Amino acid sequence: MNAEGDVAPQGGQGYLFVMGTFQCVRCGQPGARISAPPLPNELGNRLYDQVCQTCWQDWLREQTAIINHYGLNLMDPKARAFLMEQTEGFFFASRSE
Numbered sequence: 001m002n003a004e005g006d007v008a009p010q011g012g013q014g015y016l017f018v019m020g021t022f023q024c025v026r027c028g029q030p031g032a033r034i035s036a037p038p039l040p041n042e043l044g045n046r047l048y049d050q051v052c053q054t055c056w057q058d059w060l061r062e063q064t065a066i067i068n069h070y071g072l073n074l075m076d077p078k079a080r081a082f083l084m085e086q087t088e089g090f091f092f093a094s095r096s097e
């Protein structure tokens, strides 16, 4: 028996956090979490806490398309900052719509 977190409210806010459960902020599914923070910064920690592996893989494909589309040079701090904005927008911006 699991004394805590075994009854998760359903049908409420899509990103409600309940102890012991994980729900992806993007797809809303209780999928598998990323195995480690994918970026060495605060955003990486948020992704690790809130995004499932499937959505992260979706983003990696999208990110490759963005890098190619804009011809980003990831040695350039501005290019990296732009990509961080895109990353954050991909996962978190849609929440306010």
Ligand SMILES: [Zn+2]
Pocket: 024, 025, 026, 027, 028, 029, 031, 051, 052, 053, 054, 055, 056
């Ligand atoms: Zn997901």
